[in-house]
Each structure stands twice: as structure tokens, then as C-alpha cells.
Amino acid sequence: MNNKTGENSVHDGPDSIVEVEAFPQLQKPFGSSSKSAISSKSVESLIGKDDDAIQYGINDVPPWHTTIILGLQHFLTMIGACVSIPLILAPAICIGNDQVALSELVGTIFFVSGMVTLLQTTFGVRLPIIQGGTFTFLTPTFAILSIKGDCPAPLPDDATQDELDEATEVWQSRIREVQGAIVVASIFQVIIGFSGIMGFILKYIGPLAIAPTIGLVGLSLYGAAASRAGVHWGISVLTLGLVIMFSQYLKNINVPIGIYNSNEGCHTVKFPMFKLFPVILAIVISWIFSAIFTATDVFPTNSTEYGYGARTDINTDVLKQAPWFRFPYPFQWGTPIVTVAGVFGMLSGVLASMVESVGDYYACARLSGAPPPPDHAINRGIGIEGIGCILAGLWGTGNGTTSYSENIGAIGITKVASRLVVQVAGILMIVLGLFGKFGAVFVTLPDPIIGGVFCVMFGMVTGVGLSNLQFANMNSSRNIFIIGFSLLMGLALPWWFGANPGIIDTGVEEIDQIITVLLSTSMFVGGLIGFVLDNTIPGTDEERGILTWRRLLSTADESEMEDPAKTYDIPFGMKYIRSKEFFSYLPFCPTFPAPGCKSSTDEEVYGEDNPGLDTQM
Template sequence: MASDDVEKNNTAAPPGGEEETGGKREILYTVTEVPPWYLCILLGFQQFLTAFGATFSYPILMAPFLCLVGDSVGLSEMIGTVIFVSGISTLLQTTLGVRLPIIQSISYSFITPVISLMSISEWQCPYTNPAVNATSLPEVGSDGHRSMWKARLAEVQGALMVSSLFQIVIGFSGLMGLLMNFIGPLTITPTIALIGLSLFEAASDKASSQWWISLTTVALIAVFSQYLRNVRVPCAAYSRRDGCSKTSLPIFNLFPVLLAIVSAWVLCVILTVTGALPDDPKGWGYQARTDTRTEVLHKAQWFRFPYPGQWGMPTVSVAGVFGMLAALLASMIESVGDYYACARLAGAPPPPGSAVSRGIGMEGVTCLIAGAWGTGGGTTSYSENIGAIGITKVGSRVVIQVGAVIMIVLGCLGKFGALFVTIPDPVVGGMFIVMFGMVTAVGISNLHFVDLGSIRNLFILGISLFFGLAGPRWVSANSGKIQTGNDIANQIISVLLGTSMFVGGFIAAFLDNTIPGTVEERGILKWRKHEESSSGGDRRDTMAVYDLPLIQKYLNKLKFTRYIPFCPHFILDERGSSSLGGCCQRRKGPRAQEGAVNAGYHEDNTRM
């Protein structure tokens, strides 16, 4: 793309991409816009880096319960598998699912059910059980040891694959879309805000290993994304028409996270080489050293292609399936909030019910894939990358798709992927502080639709946020206190009540739909008006963001597709009293116009 194309993308008004501050555009690239190919690669790689910390942390966290401790080669293979499957899942979600720029990767909501499943006597790891004689066990890393952790991982695979069928049905049947009729700004606000607030402990733990490095990372992101965001750096550009030419790009605004991570990483290298950081593993700041994980680089394979069933034939147990179901329910609630947050940051209109249904259903498909490949957990939308969109102002779907391809490639390159395992914890912690803070702020920003002078609304908001933090904290500290007389029921309730987003979102939805209040007071009226005119232009163009690629114009010609819940022009009835779709349906009368909030379709299928 030539330099004038870059300039055009940075100035043209996007569909739904204007901030409500005098029409000034804040988003550099909206969902349907495509940056130059070289920017796509760099921005896609930045999105991969943002997700990588949480992606590779999950296998490391679950290693003791899966009996993987000590087998660094097996652990690196599992990390590569997670990255590989994350890339496939992201491509499916951005192309055929909700079609928003959201990275799909391993979900931490599966930690509790996996640990619970591995706590059953037959699956307890003998290497971490003090009652077992260690001398009678196979040597760590031997074939006998690998057989043990592969059998445990196969049990998790089977449970995940069976339970993911439930999410597929919930999504593609339209049940999740129907639930959107009961969700407004007062429900979305605590659901999204608690995504970031509930993760403060994880960010704090990483950052506290060396606060000065973490604060430096935060400061660098702030400088690059805020203070230097309008600084354009001279660059060379090439086009077939003009050849080589000179242009300028807002480099600091495009790559604040990548620049900050690399800068802080280099600083840690210098401090390690000069001996400024302690070499005692118990010393404060030791986790900032860059030479503590170099062993991974030597042991990781150069190339390994993950494949379904690589750990063996999956096995299934009822307890495992019900435990995974609880995690999937919590993940679905979280993902709905992620969709709205992503749409708002990426310059897209709020997703219609059909897009939400398709996204949830596709997450079920990707969880099925994750189970088949053996990642040790299901996939979900990543809040970290939604925060990255807010920082970089780049919400292009193509950028995320390029990032997905990078993840697939790196999932097969063990040595290259192992390099990023050596990123110091304080650097990751600093990045998390900014990203989770942005997600929290996006959730709170939905309150501008709501009448904050209403005691009713303040009551709902305060109760949902407080219980969303306090409830899961109690469940975490009192894991054995929930006793229903049924172990499976105990597990399901523990997982649901231990998830902040579920607790806060459920309480907010219940109170908002049961406590009397006008649609104007609740923010529903203003919210719907914002959906109808998010760009001040033709709604049909903005809602085309959620059209399916290549086949949309054919679907528009088939009348029966309007009755398919995940089709972009699905409607509940001809009167339009509860439209969940994204395509135009001709309705008559004022009642039909009132219900056509999500109407409008676009037959331009040249987009990705």
C-alpha cells in the first residue's frame, strides 16, 4: 500500500469509529480497514505478544496437576500446542464467528475444574504426593513419566470435547441471542469492568517481583501511546506507481506495547549482564533477570507440528464433563462482555444477537478443537487484546487474522516460541497493569448511557461490582464450604460463584430487569439510539461488519435464512418486535421501525 493510502486510512471517517468529541476521529484503523501489509505483520505480532503471557502461563500453571513438572520438553510441546490452536481458533472466530478483532486463546476459567478433576484419587499426581515413595516412580522425563501425564491430559481432553457440544448448541440455537433482550448498559458495565478488576492480583503478582521494572514498562507504554501518539516518524514507502517514496507514520501510536516490551526487555538484559540484579532466587528482583529460563531455548525442538490426538485417545468421565460445563458457562458470560468492549474500541456498532450467537457457537467449536489437540483447557476471547486495541487505536480485523497466522507458525517453531518464555515477569506485569486497566475503563464508559442521578441505578451498579469482587474472593478462600450433598453440583456452583464476571453480570441483569425503571433511566433508550446512529450515516453499512464473507449476498436471497438464529439477517418475527439480526428486513408501520434497531445489510463481500 502506498504512502497516500496510509494517509487516507488515518483520516477517513470510519463506520462507527468516531468518538463523541466533536467528530474527531480517534481510531486509526477500524474493523473493516486494512493497514499496509508491513504494518499488518508488525501489529499482528504485537497482538500475539500481548496474548502470549497468558497463553504460555496456563500450561506452566497446570503442570503440577497434570504431572508435567520436570519434563521441560513435554511442557514446551504443550505450550506450542496452545499457541497453534489459539491461532486456528482466532482465524475461525474472526472469519466465521462474531467477526470482531478478538484473539481466542486458553481460558483461565478452566483452571478450577481441571484441578478438581485431577484431585480425584485415581488422577492425583504421585510425584507431588508426599505419601508416595518417590524411588518407586519412573524417572522424570522418561517414557513412563510421559505416559502418566499424557493419560491425565487425555482425561481433560475428553471432558472438554463432550462439554463443548453444549456451548455449540447454546450458541448456534440463538439462546444467547435471546438473552441479549435482557441485557443493557447496567449489565454490560460490571461484566466488562470486573474482567479487568478481577485480574488485578495476577498483574500485581507479576509486577511485584520487581516494581521498578514494571513501572518502567507502564511509563514507556504511557509515553508511547499518549504523549508521543501524534508524533509521526519519517519512513520509506513503496508502491508500483511511485516506487520508493518518503512518508511518515505514527509509529509510537501504532506500536506502543511492542516498543515498551522490547525496551524494558533490553533494560533487563543490561541489568542482568552488569550484575545489578540479584542472582539469589529468593532475592527481590531475581525474576527480572533474563538468564533464568535459557534452558528452555536449548531443549525446545526447532520444528514440531501439533496434531489431534497427539497425547493419545481421549477418555471421558461424568465428573469431568460437568466441571467443564461450569467453566464454559462462565466463559460465555465473559465473552459477551468482551464482544461489546471490542466493538466499542474497534469502531464497530454493538454486535446484534445473531453475531453474539455465532460468536458463542464458534467458541464452542474452538473448544472442541482445543480438546482434540490437547491444550488442557478451552478457548475464550482475550481481554488483554481488547485492551491493546484501546491503547494502539488499531481495531482492524485483518491485523488480528495476521496475528493468528503468526501464532500458527510460531506454534510449530519451538525454538522461536521458547524465546518469549524468557520475557521477565516484571515486564509482563507492567503490560498487564495497563491492559487490564483499559478493559476496566471501557466497562465503566458504558455508564454514559445511564442516568447516574438515579438511586436505582447507583444501587444496581454498587451491589453488582461489590459482590462481583467479594463473592469469588470468599469462594476462593472457602473452597470446601459449599456442600449440596453432590460433588458435581458443588463443583459447578464453586466455579460459577468463583467467577467475578458471572457474579457481577448475573446480579446486575437480575436487578436491572426486576427493579422498576424507565427505559430512559436504565439507559436503554440512549443505548439503542447510539446503536442506530453510531456513525451518523447509513446503518446498513455499519452493520455489514458482521456479514459473513463471500456467501452473504447469497444468504440475502434465501428467505428461510431469516429464521436461522446465527444468520446475519435473522429476525424473531415479521413485526420486528424483537429483532436480533444484522440485515435489513422490510417492515411496515411505526412498530416495525421501532423494532428494526439492528436492521440493514450490505452486499459488499470484498472485505475479509
């Protein structure tokens, strides 16, 4: 679940319900990483050790077979979130019964997520962070699409080709407007990142602004969860019950598996299956039950009867219709449409995503045994995420990209922080995004299973947002008022605008649309109110939670950390960059000094005989 929240970070995606361990403020830095890829660690690195020592550090290269397995594990950890985004968007963009188009949307988001993951780990913050779709873009997306009105009635089975073409143009025109808003709004993120003013913005954003912003992302999506779960509450409860059981009750139970290696021969190791893959296991089990009930006609065969949507044979035709291979490409749905209202609305999601990502960077660094990311790395990370969102807009995922905390939590479990492993996961995303049948498989998921996952997922998003309040003094009547009023107005005002469409009439259509989109976006309303009240109502930094937050961000045991230069320097050209003073004035260059500090000379960082690292990946 996309739930990075400043310093307290858990992220987008259903599997993030197990990633509470990714909270940097709850973790002590792990020991220094090993510097050699010893084959006897291959399997153990996959499952982790009992101690807190990092098995493979950020710059380490595990054996190739271990790297592939660990990369696949990261892919499986993030798969739930990537699949969820297009499934949530489908009704809003009026994709209707065009399940092949939906499968193409799924393939596209995997493809783009893989590309951006490679960009982020190679040129961005350079931490082992997976990139994928974000829930923070959903609320403004729904507000933007609400202006375009309701979807047309579903087409009959005997629809003509002209009717099919018209229906296709309807959903493509809607997603093009979302694309345009994402592309232009993300330019703002690129500027904020590469200009280095993110740190200035964070000075005024505290827990009392972040909590309602992120909390309302989950609360505002309750309708999507309820509508899917309500198709058959029995299957939905089974799904969410399994997720809860695996992730909460069985998370500390490891499953013994048999493995073989040349050093120890055949032996068993314990694998934290329930902790790593609670959502995937729950989906598979519920899917099996639904298939059995479908085959035995326990579920009705009449589409008008309750429970019909739980059948597994409703969308199976998409497996035949979807192509084996399809290469996603820019502007595949047409040229993006830019509207002023859409851009302003999407900016709220962009800003929330940026703040969350900063928290994820610190969480990932702490769990990876790396030093806290310096300013230049954070600036590059935010800038690359903005570029990733632009790519997502151009390719037409209907969403942006951001850092995934569930994968950061997986690092805490496996103790494997190798950057190469995450880059392999990115390659897997790209490759599987090219297979049309792969995306089609997820389209066949029955609605009640999706609804059950959504119930847990959106609840966790809400909880993670509210967990930021641990930094603030919640015995203060000031803080209680701010958070309560922000949450209430974040729900009340968008509801009122939804119930009274067209109520804003200034005489200028563009202004009407901007006001309507912004005030229909719950996270914008709640976050803005929290931000304004927190910065205007008198209160000490300690009362507001600012002091605790900053203290946690700066806490690190440098004796156990990797060399920051090796971790955050870009992979090539460092010798040249360090030789030119000009680069020290660029906020995204490794030679950019921290505020009040001098930048390190080559000799200070590497010694006289080694003036730069030009070959690291």
C-alpha cells in the same frame, strides 16, 4: 485485553490500552471505502491518513506487499494477549519448571487463534476481527483448578525420569480438565449462536450487569500481577511506566520513517509507533535493561535472593531444548476430562465472552465503514466463536477464543479494514505457531516484565468493564447500590470460599463442586447479582441505560456504508441459498429476515442481472 463490553468494546490483550478509539459510541462512521487497489496508497494505508476516509474497505484487496505488512502489524498488535494467557495459566496448571511444555502451550494458542481467525472472517461474522485467547475464561479456570488442590513441590535438578513423568502427568491432567470444561460449555455457545436466541438474551443484559462481570475479570487477577511484579519492582515499574508513557503521553507523536515507492521515490512518512505498539516497545526496552543488569551481575546470582527472577539467563535453556518445528494437534495432552462442576463454572466465562463479542462486532463494523451487522451475521459470529472455543479445547490451549478489540482499534488508526489483511494475519499466526523456537522466546521473558505488563493490562480490563456505566444514570441511588453491591460481593464471596475450602457439604460431591466453582468465580457472582438486581429492582430503561445502549447500536449513516450483502454474505453458494425458501428460516443464513422485516429478494439486493455473489472472500 479481552474487554469487549457489549457496545463499549475494548478487548483482551495488553495493547488494548490504546484502543479506546474502538468504542463505537464515540466514533462517527467513516467514509465509504475506496474500491481500487492503487499502488500509491500502499504505505499510506499502513499508517493511515489525516482524514476519516477508509483507505481499504472490507472487500478491498490491497497490493500483496501491503497486505503482508498490514497482516504482520495485526499479528504484532495481538501478540501480547496471546502470550499472556499461557503465562498466567502456567502456575495454576502446575507446569512448574517444564519451560519447553510452556513454549509448546504458547505455540498452540497461536496456532488455534490463526485457525479460528480464518474461520471467523470467512464463514462467521465476516468482519476483519482477529480471534485469540480470552481473559473471561481465566477466573472460572482458576476456580475449577482450585478444587484439585495445590501444586506439588518443584522437582530437584537431579530428578529421575519417573519423577519427571509424574510431574508431566500432573500438569497435563489439570489442563485436560480445563479442556473438557471448555469443550462442553462451548457447545452451549454454538447452540446460542446458530439458534438465533442471542438477541433475546441481550434484552435482559444491560450495563449494570456487564460492568461488574467484566470489571471483576481484571480485579480478580490482581494476585497474578502482584506476584510477578513483586519479583523485582524496579523492572516492573520500568515496564509499566514505559507502557503508560507510550500509550498515554506519546500516543499522538508519530515517528518519521523513510520509505520508497515508484510514484514518489524516497520520502518520509510518519508512523504512529507509540499508539500501535506501546506494550511491545516497553517489553523490548525493559528486556534490554534486564539483559544488561544480568550481564553485569547487578541482579543477584543466588536464586534465594530478592531480584534473582529478573535475570534473563534463567530460562535460556528452553531455546536449545525447544524443537524448531512442532505441529500442534488435537488431544496432544491426552483426552479431555469432563466434570459437571467444571462445565457449569466455565459457562459464566462463555456467556461473558458472547456478550462482549457482540459489542466488538458493532465496533468493528463502525470503524470499518460497514453497516451494523445483521442478525444472521451476529448469530454466525457467536456460533463460530463457540466452534473456535471447542477447537481450542480439543487442541489444549487451556483457554477459549474471542474477538480482539485491540485489533479493531488498529483499524481505526490505519483506516485499513480489508478482510484479506486479517486473514493474512491468521495465516501468520498458524505458521509461527508451528515454530517451537518462536514460543520459547517468550518463555524467557523475566517475571517482573510480565508482571509490569499485567498491572497495566488488568487495570485496563477493569476500567473497560466499569466504562459501561456511562450508559446508565449514575446519579440514581438504585444504580449506585446495584454496582457497588455487585462488585463487593464479587470479591468477598470468592475470597471467603478460598479461605474455607470444603465448606460446602451437601452430601453429593458433584453438587458440592458445582456450588464451590460457581461461587468461587468472581465474575459469575458479581455478574449474577448485577443481573438479578437490575431486572428486579424497579427502574426505567433510560435509568438503567438500556435505551442509550440500543440507540447507539442502531445509529449509522447508511449513505456512507458498504453494501451489507457484500459485507456479510457467506463467500459461496449465495445464488443457491437465495433460491431456496428453506434457508430463510435458519437464523444464521444471510436470507434470514430481521424481526418484523421481509427478507430481500435477489432483485431487490442485486438487481435482475446479478442474482447472487458466489465468489467473494
